[in-house]
Amino acid sequence: xxxxxxxxxxIRWGKNVEVSGVGLGALEVLQRTNWSRSQWQQxxxxxxxxxxxxxxxNMPAILGSYGVESNQVRFAPQFPFEPGVNYRxxxxxxxxxxxxxxxxxxxxxxxxxxxxxxTRVAAVYPAADVLPENILKFYIQFSASMSGGxxxxxxxxxxxxxxxxxxxxxxxxxELWNRDMxxxxxxxxxxxxxxxxxxxxxxxxxxxxGKSYTLTVTRDWRxxxxxxxxxxxxxxFAVAAADRESPDPxxxxxxxxxxxxxxxxxxxxxxxxxHAIAQRALRVIDPSGFAVAGAVELDPTDHQWSFTxxxxxxxxxxxxxxxxxxxxLAGNNIGKPFDVDLMRGPQLMTNSMVKIPFTVR
Amino acid sequence: xxxxxxxxxxxxxxxxxxxxxxxxxxxxxxKEGAPNIQSISQLAFGPDGILFVADSKAAAVVAxxxxxxxxxxxxxxxxxxINQKLxxxxxxxxxxxxxxxxxxxxxxxxxxxxxxxGRGPTxxxxxxxxxxxxxxEVVALDKAKFSxxxxxxAPMDKMVGEGNRQSNPRMESITDVAYLDDKVIVAGLSNEExxxxxxxxxxxxxxxxxxxxxxxxHGAHGRYETRAPxxxxxxxxxxxxxxxxxxxxxxxxxxxxxxxxxxxxxxxGKTVAELGNMxxxxxxxxxxxDGKDYLLLANSARGLMKISTDKIEETxxxxxxxxxxxxxxxxxxxIESAKGIEQxxxxxxxxxxxxxxTDSGQNLEALAxx
Numbered sequence: 001x002x003x004x005x006x007x008x009x010x011i012r013w014g015k016n017v018e019v020s021g022v023g024l025g026a027l028e029v030l031q032r033t034n035w036s037r038s039q040w041q042q043x044x045x046x047x048x049x050x051x052x053x054x055x056x057x058n059m060p061a062i063l064g065s066y067g068v069e070s071n072q073v074r075f076a077p078q079f080p081f082e083p084g085v086n087y088r089x090x091x092x093x094x095x096x097x098x099x100x101x102x103x104x105x106x107x108x109x110x111x112x113x114x115x116x117x118x119t120r121v122a123a124v125y126p127a128a129d130v131l132p133e134n135i136l137k138f139y140i141q142f143s144a145s146m147s148g149g150x151x152x153x154x155x156x157x158x159x160x161x162x163x164x165x166x167x168x169x170x171x172x173x174x175e176l177w178n179r180d181m182x183x184x185x186x187x188x189x190x191x192x193x194x195x196x197x198x199x200x201x202x203x204x205x206x207x208x209x210g211k212s213y214t215l216t217v218t219r220d221w222r223x224x225x226x227x228x229x230x231x232x233x234x235x236x237f238a239v240a241a242a243d244r245e246s247p248d249p250x251x252x253x254x255x256x257x258x259x260x261x262x263x264x265x266x267x268x269x270x271x272x273x274x275h276a277i278a279q280r281a282l283r284v285i286d287p288s289g290f291a292v293a294g295a296v297e298l299d300p301t302d303h304q305w306s307f308t309x310x311x312x313x314x315x316x317x318x319x320x321x322x323x324x325x326x327x328x329l330a331g332n333n334i335g336k337p338f339d340v341d342l343m344r345g346p347q348l349m350t351n352s353m354v355k356i357p358f359t360v361r
Numbered sequence: 362x363x364x365x366x367x368x369x370x371x372x373x374x375x376x377x378x379x380x381x382x383x384x385x386x387x388x389x390x391x392k393e394g395a396p397n398i399q400s401i402s403q404l405a406f407g408p409d410g411i412l413f414v415a416d417s418k419a420a421a422v423v424a425x426x427x428x429x430x431x432x433x434x435x436x437x438x439x440x441x442x443i444n445q446k447l448x449x450x451x452x453x454x455x456x457x458x459x460x461x462x463x464x465x466x467x468x469x470x471x472x473x474x475x476x477x478x479g480r481g482p483t484x485x486x487x488x489x490x491x492x493x494x495x496x497x498e499v500v501a502l503d504k505a506k507f508s509x510x511x512x513x514x515a516p517m518d519k520m521v522g523e524g525n526r527q528s529n530p531r532m533e534s535i536t537d538v539a540y541l542d543d544k545v546i547v548a549g550l551s552n553e554e555x556x557x558x559x560x561x562x563x564x565x566x567x568x569x570x571x572x573x574x575x576x577x578x579h580g581a582h583g584r585y586e587t588r589a590p591x592x593x594x595x596x597x598x599x600x601x602x603x604x605x606x607x608x609x610x611x612x613x614x615x616x617x618x619x620x621x622x623x624x625x626x627x628x629x630g631k632t633v634a635e636l637g638n639m640x641x642x643x644x645x646x647x648x649x650x651d652g653k654d655y656l657l658l659a660n661s662a663r664g665l666m667k668i669s670t671d672k673i674e675e676t677x678x679x680x681x682x683x684x685x686x687x688x689x690x691x692x693x694x695x696i697e698s699a700k701g702i703e704q705x706x707x708x709x710x711x712x713x714x715x716x717x718x719t720d721s722g723q724n725l726e727a728l729a730x731x
Contacts, residue, residue, distance in 0.1 A: 062449070
C-alpha cells in the first residue's frame with residue numbers, strides 16, 4: 001500500500017478540480033503513468049448532473065485533461081464550469097497502482113452571476129403603427145445579448161380579437177441574429193406574401209388590410225445569461241394596403257448642408273425604408289470621389305436619413321450613392337418590386353447604384 | 362448533410378481499390394493548426410474523409426481532414442438522449458446543447474454532429490464523432506489539418522467601414538452546404554436583404570477562394586417573379602447532368618441545373634412540387650431503391666415525405682396554381698410513422714441516420730429507407 005489516507009484527501013473546486021492529500025508516494029506513481037483519459041477517469045471522474053439519477057449512471061464524464069501538479073491531482077475541464085449546473089467529482093484511490101481506499105465524492109454548483117432580469121426589448125422596427133399588408137420583416141432590437149434556439153415560442157402575432165395568426169413567420173433553424181445576438185431579423189413567411197404561390201392562395205395572407213394586430217415578445221425568452229426579460233413587449237399596429245411600388249429616388253427630397261460646418265445632409269425618402277439597410281447602405285462621396293466618414297441617423301419612423309460628416313464639408317459637388325438593393329417595408333427594391341409582374345414588363349435594374357447629387361457652397 | 366457519392370467511388374470500394382488509385386491529393390494545400398471556427402452549423406462530407414464545416418459567424422467554409430479514412434460498413438448507431446449525453450460530456454445542461462447538423466462519413470460510416478455548447482453569442486462550436494459502438498468523441502478543432510474558403514461579401518458589404526462609423530450588423534447565415542463533383546455548394550440567407558446567395562466553390566480551395574454568388578428567382582403562374590432564398594437543398598444527377606433539388610423559403614420544391622449557377626447569373630428554378638401550406642422543409646436526402654430514384658424530405662408539418670424523382674425530367678414546371686389540395690408535379694407519399702425528424706443523413710444503401718425528437722430528448726438512430 002502507498003499509504004493513501006482517505007481522511008486527508010480533499011477535493012477542491014475552482015476553474016479546475018484539484019485533489020490534495022493523496023500522498024507523495026502515490027503522486028510519484030501517478031506522475032510516471034502514461035494513462036489514457038479513460039484510465040484517469042477511473043481515478044477521478046467529474047460529472048455534470050442531468051437531473052435524473054438513473055440516467056446519470058449511464059452518462060459520460062466531463063471531457064478534460066488530467067495531470068499531477070503542485071502535489072495535487074488536477075482535472076482541467078475542456079469547457080468552463082457553468083453557473084447553475086450541479087457538478088460531482090468522484091476520486092477512487094483504489095485505482096492508484098498499489099493504492100486502496102474508499103471513493104471520495106464532492107458536489108459543487110457555481111452560483112449564478114446575475115439573478116435580476118435586466119434585458120428588455122429596446123425597439124421593434126419598423127416603428128410605425130400602420131404597416132403595409134405585405135410587410136416583409138421586423139427587426140427586434142434587445143438591450144443585451146439573447147439566447148437562441150427556440151425563439152419562435154416567444155414571438156406571437158395576434159389579431160384584434162386576440163386570435164393567433166397561424167405560422168406567420170419564416171421559421172428557420174438558422175435564426176437570423178446579428179453577431180452579438182442583440183438583434184433578431186424576423187421575416188414574415190414569404191409564402192404568404194408572394195403572389196402566385198400556394199400558401200397565399202390557399203391560406204391567405206398573414207395580415208389583412210383594415211385590421212389591426214399585436215406583435216408580442218414574451219418575457220420568458222431568456223437572455224444570454226439565462227435570465228428572462230424584464231417584461232413582455234407588445235407592439236400594436238394597423239394594416240394598410242399592400243405596397244407594390246419600388247422606392248423612387250427621383251421623388252426623394254435632398255436637403256444639402258447650408259454651410260461647410262459639420263452639419264448634416266438630409267434625405268427624405270417620402271416613405272419608410274428598411275431600418276437596417278437604410279442605416280447601413282447609403283454612402284456620401286466627396287468632390288474628389290472619396291467616401292466621407294461620418295455618422296448616420298434615421299428618424300424614428302425611418303422616413304428620413306441624415307448624415308453628419310466627421311470633418312467640415314468642402315465646397316463642391318457631392319454625391320449620395322444609393323444601392324438599388326435598398327428595400328422598403330415590403331421588400332421592394334429600387335427599380336425592382338418584390339414580386340415583379342411580368343405582364344406589366346417593368347425595366348429591371350441590375351444590382352447597382354443610384355447617384356443623388358448635392359452641392360456644398 | 363448532403364453528399365452524393367460518386368458512382369466510381371463506390372465501384373472502387375467494391376473492387377477493394379483504395380482511393381490512392383485515383384491519386385488526387387485533396388489535402389496538398391491544407392494547413393495544420395487552429396482553423397479558428399467561430400460557429401458551426403451545416404456539415405457535408407467530401408472525398409477522403411474531408412468534412413466541410415459551415416461557419417456563418419466567420420463567413421467561411423472550412424474543409425477539415427478528419428483522418429477518418431478506414432473503410433468500414435459501420436453498424437446501426439443508436440444513442441438515446443444524445444442531447445443529455447452531449448451535455449454530460451461537455452459539462453453543461455441538456456438545454457444548452459444545440460445540434461445544428463448531422464453528417465455520415467461515407468467511408469467509415471461514423472456520424473458527425475455539429476454542436477453548439479450554449480445558446481448565447483459565446484456558444485462554443487464543437488464537432489462530435491459517434492462510432493459504430495455509439496461512443497461519443499469530440500474532434501479537436503484547435504489542432505487540425507484544414508483549408509478555408511472565405512465567402513465573398515455581399516455586394517454592399519465592401520462599402521461598410523469606409524464611411525459609416527458603426528459596426529455592421531449584417532450577417533449571412535449558411536443554411537446548407539453540399540459537395541458534388543469537386544465543388545462545394547453553399548446557400549446563404551441574409552439577415553437584412555431578402556435575398557439568397559448560392560455559391561459554388563471549386564475544391565481544393567484556392568488561397569482565398571471567393572465563391573461567386575448567383576441570384577435565385579422563383580417564377581409563379583408564368584407571371585410573377587421574385588427573389589427566392591433557398592432554405593435547404595440536395596445535389597443529384599439526372600443522367601450525367603448535376604442538378605440541385607432545392608426548397609425555397611416560400612415552400613415550392615424546385616430543380617436547378619448546376620451549370621446555370623455561374624457567377625453573377627440569375628437562375629430560376631423549375632417548380633417540381635409544392636410542399637403544401639403551413640409546412641417547412643427541414644432536411645432532405647436522395648437515394649435509390651429497386652433501381653428508382655427518391656427524395657426523402659423531413660418537414661415540420663407531417664411525417665417524412667418520400668418523393669419519386671424518376672420522372673423529374675418529364676415533369677412540367679408547375680406554373681398554374683395548385684388548389685383544393687390537388688397534387689401537381691412530382692408525386693409523394695407520406696411516411697406517417699417517421700415524425701419528429703430534426704436531422705436526416707444518408708447512412709448506407711438501406712438506411713438513413715436521423716436525429717429524432719422524443720418526449721424525453723433527442724435520439725440519434727437509424728431509419729430504414731422507405
